[in-house]
Amino acid sequence: xxxxFQSVREQPISGxxxxxxxxxxxxxxxxxxxxxxxxxxxxxxxxxxxKLLAAFxxxxxAVISELLHDDAIFVYPNGQALTKTNVLDNYxxxxxxxxxxxxxxxxxxxxxxxxxxxxILELKGNYFDQVISALFRYIRVWKLIDGNWRVxxxxxxxxxxxxx
Numbered sequence: 001x002x003x004x005f006q007s008v009r010e011q012p013i014s015g016x017x018x019x020x021x022x023x024x025x026x027x028x029x030x031x032x033x034x035x036x037x038x039x040x041x042x043x044x045x046x047x048x049x050x051k052l053l054a055a056f057x058x059x060x061x062a063v064i065s066e067l068l069h070d071d072a073i074f075v076y077p078n079g080q081a082l083t084k085t086n087v088l089d090n091y092x093x094x095x096x097x098x099x100x101x102x103x104x105x106x107x108x109x110x111x112x113x114x115x116x117x118x119x120i121l122e123l124k125g126n127y128f129d130q131v132i133s134a135l136f137r138y139i140r141v142w143k144l145i146d147g148n149w150r151v152x153x154x155x156x157x158x159x160x161x162x163x164x
Contacts, residue, residue: 045108045115045142048149057101059091069143069150077136077156090127098125098132113144120159135159 048067055063065088074082082090090096106119117140124133141153 041110041115041144042108044149045110045117046106048142049103049106049117049119049140052151053101053103056091057098059097061088061091064088064091067149067151069145069152072151073153075155077158095128096126098123100124115142115144115149116140117142121156 051063052067054060055067065084068084068087070084072084074087076082087096100122102122103119104122106117109116119138119140121136121138122134123136126132135158136156137159138154138156140151142149143152
């Protein structure tokens with residue numbers, strides 16, 4: 001950014017070109033670098049989402065534990081509020097067992113060090129003694145903490161069919 005200001009100062013100044021040179025050019029460079037950063041972070045979130053869903057499907061508790069923040073809160077479609085410990089215990093005991101976890105219609109919104117992800121999840125399996133085979137709209141919130149993306153909140157609601 002210093003080079004941009006240096007080259008602007010060395011050029012003749014006339015009318016509103018000063019405004020363009022001093023403010024618009026640096027802003028353009030700022031937003032270009034910001035877009036590049038956002039795309040890199042968006043790709044990381046997509047990778048983390050895939051990794052997390054695979055871990056849930058395969059009961060990979062180490063990966064689930066790694067990606068969930070210790071203070072994460074979950075609100076399940078039945079209204080039940082759970083902690084990370086509850087979720088891990090449910091998978092460890094076999095109370096949560098899914099044969100299908102498929103995500104579609106994923107949207108990602110990056111806001112500073114937070115990513116809000118929404119998707120439609122097709123879930124098939126068992127939750128305690130309840131057989132589940134349904135579609136849900138989920139929202140998951142990721143936060144960048146000490147250079148690592150961690151899930152801090154999850155909520156899901158049942159839906160009848162995919163919405164366009």
